[in-house]
Amino acid sequence: MKNKMLKFQALGLAGFFLIILSVMLIWVSSLLFNQVESQRTIDSYNRYMNFNNHLENFILTHNDILLGFSAYIETFDNFQDEEIYIFLANLMHDRSPYIRNIGILKDTTLIWNYPREKNAAAIGVDLSQIEGQSRKVLQVKRELRPVFQGPVNLVQGGIGYIIRLPFLKDGLYWGQASIVLDGIKFNEYIDQISKDAEIKVLILDKSEKSQIMYGNPEIIDMDPEKIIKKTDFGDWEIYYIPDELTNNFNYSIIYLVILLGIMVILSATISLYRISVKHMQLRNKNRTLNETAVTDRLTGVFNREMLERNIHSEIDRADRLEYDLSIILFDLDHFKHVNDNFGHEAGDRVLIGTAAKAKEIIRKSDLLVRWGGEEFLIIVSGGSLNIAVGIAEKLRTAISKIEYNDIGHVTISLGIAQRLEYEFWGSLFKRVDNALYKAKNDGRNRLSISMDSEPMKRELKTLDWKSEWFCSNNTINQQHKQLMVDANAMIDLFDVNPEKFHLLYIDFIESLTRHFRYEEGILLKAGYPFLDDHKEIHTHILNSINRTEANIDHYIKTPEALFDYILEEILVGHFFIEDFKFFNYL
Numbered sequence: 082m083k084n085k086m087l088k089f090q091a092l093g094l095a096g097f098f099l100i101i102l103s104v105m106l107i108w109v110s111s112l113l114f115n116q117v118e119s120q121r122t123i124d125s126y127n128r129y130m131n132f133n134n135h136l137e138n139f140i141l142t143h144n145d146i147l148l149g150f151s152a153y154i155e156t157f158d159n160f161q162d163e164e165i166y167i168f169l170a171n172l173m174h175d176r177s178p179y180i181r182n183i184g185i186l187k188d189t190t191l192i193w194n195y196p197r198e199k200n201a202a203a204i205g206v207d208l209s210q211i212e213g214q215s216r217k218v219l220q221v222k223r224e225l226r227p228v229f230q231g232p233v234n235l236v237q238g239g240i241g242y243i244i245r246l247p248f249l250k251d252g253l254y255w256g257q258a259s260i261v262l263d264g265i266k267f268n269e270y271i272d273q274i275s276k277d278a279e280i281k282v283l284i285l286d287k288s289e290k291s292q293i294m295y296g297n298p299e300i301i302d303m304d305p306e307k308i309i310k311k312t313d314f315g316d317w318e319i320y321y322i323p324d325e326l327t328n329n330f331n332y333s334i335i336y337l338v339i340l341l342g343i344m345v346i347l348s349a350t351i352s353l354y355r356i357s358v359k360h361m362q363l364r365n366k367n368r369t370l371n372e373t374a375v376t377d378r379l380t381g382v383f384n385r386e387m388l389e390r391n392i393h394s395e396i397d398r399a400d401r402l403e404y405d406l407s408i409i410l411f412d413l414d415h416f417k418h419v420n421d422n423f424g425h426e427a428g429d430r431v432l433i434g435t436a437a438k439a440k441e442i443i444r445k446s447d448l449l450v451r452w453g454g455e456e457f458l459i460i461v462s463g464g465s466l467n468i469a470v471g472i473a474e475k476l477r478t479a480i481s482k483i484e485y486n487d488i489g490h491v492t493i494s495l496g497i498a499q500r501l502e503y504e505f506w507g508s509l510f511k512r513v514d515n516a517l518y519k520a521k522n523d524g525r526n527r528l529s530i531s532m533d534s535e536p537m538k539r540e541l542k543t544l545d546w547k548s549e550w551f552c553s554n555n556t557i558n559q560q561h562k563q564l565m566v567d568a569n570a571m572i573d574l575f576d577v578n579p580e581k582f583h584l585l586y587i588d589f590i591e592s593l594t595r596h597f598r599y600e601e602g603i604l605l606k607a608g609y610p611f612l613d614d615h616k617e618i619h620t621h622i623l624n625s626i627n628r629t630e631a632n633i634d635h636y637i638k639t640p641e642a643l644f645d646y647i648l649e650e651i652l653v654g655h656f657f658i659e660d661f662k663f664f665n666y667l
């Protein structure tokens with residue numbers, strides 16, 4: 082028996098070291114692979130930077146020409162062709178054989194071209210009406226910042242790439258200056274610098290729904306590197322792969338790794354055990370903290386914070402699966418009388434008893450929340466108004482039958498509302514809150530049903546920026562302010578031109594999406610501990626607002642609900658309440 086035990090121990094020990102050696106070999110292989118991949122990534126990135134520097138210098142050189150030209154136009158009210166030709170000749174000094182023409186737009190209409198030969202047909206054309214150019218022309222006018230666009234079909238024929246620059250007179254938008262680069266020559270230039278850098282490149286314009294600016298889309302299928310490049314002219318998505326990469330890795334390092342492998346693995350095992358214990362303790366502590374953060378301490382039901390985190394996802398799910406959603410809002414009648422006459426401990430017993438009875442009555446799919454004080458809220462998920470009324474009446478009756486020592490019986494008043502089609506949370510809550518108010522006014526210990534057939538309406542008012550909304554990141558401040566300006570502009574435009582309002586709304590959604598992605602990048606760098614929750618809120622907002630755009634015909638008929646959502650829930654509710662939570666981390 083003893084010998085058998087020793088054999089088993091020896092076998093176990095041998096098996097243990099076999100596992101250790103296997104792990105060591107896997108680790109060595111992983112090390113080699115990572116080393117090779119790291120060298121490949123560095124080499125590939127250096128090649129890309131070589132390409133990128135040439136491309137940036139090329140675009141900035143032509144932008145400088147346009148800046149000088151714009152400064153001239155902004156300075157002089159009256160200009161003659163001959164004077165401008167002389168000025169441009171001095172400005173350019175034959176610096177660019179790629180320029181096809183330089184133009185001046187008054188507002189959005191082309192009024193002047195250099196050279197005039199072969200370009201006269203374009204004079205007088207309103208480029209805001211030209212397919213392929215209108216979007217960027219209006220973007221420059223609206224945002225007062227330069228853009229780079231291409232390839233586009235030119236009015237005078239051919240393909241070109243265009244740099245557009247706004248210019249002002251007396252502080253107001255006057256028009257634009259543009260440089261048109263010959264499409265063929267520009268592509269030949271990129272061919273050459275990518276060849277010199279020994280990479281293949283695909284450039285997409287994200288602001289134009291990932292339009293191909295240059296390159297072969299098949300590169301995406303070749304496992305390329307990807308870079309999001311934010312420029313003064315817009316957001317570009319660049320994919321690149323190296324032509325060839327050499328591997329100069331010194332494999333003699335394997336022997337040193339093998340000699341030290343066993344010691345490293347043993348040490349790592351002990352360290353991993355200790356770290357695992359600490360990690361489990363920390364995870365348990367975080368789980369407890371998370372449960373505390375979303376749970377009401379007194380009653381044990383969910384709290385208002387939890388509801389506000391999840392209500393938009395619940396509404397998203399209801400829209401996606403096309404099921405009913407109702408809510409019940411109730412509070413204890415004359416609860417102040419209980420606290421004043423029997424003490425807060427007695428009041429706490431009533432709150433605990435009320436929550437416990439409500440948990441017994443609601444369905445498993447429903448959500449019970451302590452909204453605040455003596456108010457509770459029930460989300461009746463997948464429940465019609467009739468189902469919600471049945472739950473409410475059953476709850477009212479059950480609560481009134483509970484007898485508390487010294488206190489006796491208590492009653493509740495309830496408001497009930499079923500979510501209307503396309504209705505946002507803010508409108509739904511206002512309706513159920515009004516219903517509860519009516520139940521209390523009608524004598525308490527009863528329920529009242531919101532019978533509204535349309536979402537709550539309110540007067541459309543624009544928002545003014547407030548100084549307390551500033552954070553330490555200027556870009557986020559500028560984006561917040563611009564989104565508020567765009568929202569106000571939509572309100573002003575709605576009754577005047579619904580079709581143009583729709584276009585502005587699409588631009589607003591795209592700007593909001595870019596802002597969320599930028600903000601998430603900043604919070605990641607700042608180490609914001611609640612980034613995942615914040616990103617989830619962004620996802621719900623984008624899902625919801627994209628659905629409103631898909632059903633824009635409905636909201637054109639009832640704009641109050643849409644603007645209430647944009648102003649109250651996105652701009653104020655998210656930007657200046659939810660975003661405020663990360664200000665101290667920047």
